[in-house]
Amino acid sequence: MSTNDQHTPHESAKTYGQLHRRLFEGRAAFFTVAMTIAVLIGGIVEFVPMFTVSYGPERAEWITPYTPLEVAGRDIYIREGCYTCHSQMVRPMRSEVLRYGEWTRAPEYMYDRPFQLGSRRIGPDLQRLGGKYPDAWHFEHMRDPRATSPGSVMPAYSWLHERALDPADVTRSVRALQRVGTPYEGNLATMVPQEMERQGRQIVANLGQASIQTTWDREIIALIAYLQRLGVEGREHLAAQGNGQ
């Protein structure tokens, strides 16, 4: 490669460049290690405190893990990429609290794997969706979004009403969640089908009151179970605390 230094106008620049050249550019292994250290620092400084109690996100006992049916519903939420259009994060701003309800507290996410905060609101935020509409509304909305929300740009998800849930698959999910640290009761993983049926039949009964006939093992039932629990525990806890805006 060409030599340079006769073009260098400043003495300091010359030594500066020469130092870098001697120290790094001719020594690839050393250069690589130095660069790796430079890249590691930011991540370490941000991550390490996040795993401690005093600097990381809080946890709380007023949040419970997702039930098996809700796990199944959340897996459907993930599968359909709902996070590409809907956020789950009410920001602490007046307009957001007016529109969606209580702003989100850190513990509300503590069992979310993966997190689903989202990055875009093509549709509205869903953090406080639970309990906002009856089950029948969600059933109709997923079948034909424009039936409940005129002019919506959301695609219809009519296959959710036909496809059957696979309790064996949900059992695998519950076991995996247990393995990563979700504190399920000891034998829950062995009772997943029964638990799903118990919770599912309740939703079917609610739908029956709106003259909708379906069975508890449809995917839409699981999704409704998940959507109807979003933000409810947090809202109830904050209301009990008298911590409203």
Place this chain on the structure above:
Amino acid sequence: MGLSTASEPTPARPADPHQPNYDDTIVKMFFTATVVWALVGMLVGVIIALQLAWWPANLGLPWTTFGRLRPLHTNAVIFAFAGNVCFLGIYHSMQRLLKTRMFNDTLSRIHFWGWQGIIVAAAITLPLGMTQAKEYAELIWPIDVVIAVVWVIFAINFFGTIAKRRVKHLYVAIWFYMSFVITIAMLHIVNSLAIPAGLFRSYPIYAGLTDALVQWWYGHNAVGFFLTTPFLGLMYYYLPKAADRPVFSYRLSIIHFWALVFIYIWTGPHHLLYSALPDWAQTVGMVFSIILIAPSWGGMLNGLLTLRGAWDRVRTDPVLKFMVVAVSFYGMSTFEGPMMSIRAVNGLAHYTNWVIGHVHSGALGWVGMISFAIIYWLVPEIWKRPLANPKGPTQHFWLATIGIVIYTVAMWAAGLMEGVQWRQVNDNGLLAHPIFLDIVHRLQPFYWLRLVGGSMYLIGAIMMAINLWRTIHGPAPQLETASTAAAGGAY
């Protein structure tokens, strides 16, 4: 201050009897993959743009809904198109910068086919709804494992080539490539740690906001180390080549390299401003994002000022036109990004189309345009024939540039409008636009306009593909002037 030319490539190298036998077949393979995936990724982008403007384009099928295709679009343009551009440029330039053939041809092929296999697997699994639902890290765990293996193979090949180099000092482009190889491995592995539940599903070892922080550390540095540092490396090789000028400042390249790799990694939390992420983390992310303007603009200035004395050629040479616009968009989006990271600005911009506009000014403007420049420069060089349609690149340039402007202006306007209307409160202290859907309706014209801009960009890429196909597969040229073509004089 023309500080130096320490280790930049000599632009027009005289015939070297010791010139190594470079592996250009692998460069051609990555070139083909680049063009194919560019068209696929941009086409999916146009389709999902249409879906927002006209919902029936979701087709009523599970596999074609926006929620499943949007990750396919982002993965295809980032990892398939931009990824193959990086590999194309790295395999071409590093052999020349280090004056040696790649370390191992078999590793090169495994890297190539492994990477294309990953992309095909992505294109199959994402429409099937197999996803981890973490942005730009959606691919399911078995594919993640293959990505890690293929990346390590690439790294061995890359560092093996550096080890057997016949040039003592590493040129600045190589530094940026090194940061790409190392950092992407680190980001990918740390962010993908998960416990499987069957072959197609897994749950991350991190939960809630910790998962969010790890994901955006990954996500923003996918921007930083997949779409920025390797492309700056490419800029440092191909811009001086095309402009036939040495890099403006060697010293500036040292400062901005180290500052960039050190600072970028901190900025992830700016994606989580106003969330319940601890305040200290949000503030750290914001502050480092603002500081990041300095090294980013260092790169931009070093690129633009390299053109000093060659500005007259920008008028006639489409490769330089693409490069000037690319580096300018790099400068603009690296100014806009830090501004959007300021908490108050982010309060308005977050969750809106403004973010989409920002991303695309970087992706279409910087990554896309510099990729086209490299491709138009490289094809005549490697295939040793002039372009079939010498006017094509200029037409492509104008179509793409106007397309980007329409796209970003539409998204800026849409983003500001929805951001303001979401938060507007009337005199009674109530929301001025309480019905969310009303705001959705007002966005429709902007979605159509964005579709127009994006389609123009796609049409430009199709024109490029046809032109290059005809160049490579057309009749052999009579007059062979690779050096003129290389210098940009052929068009």
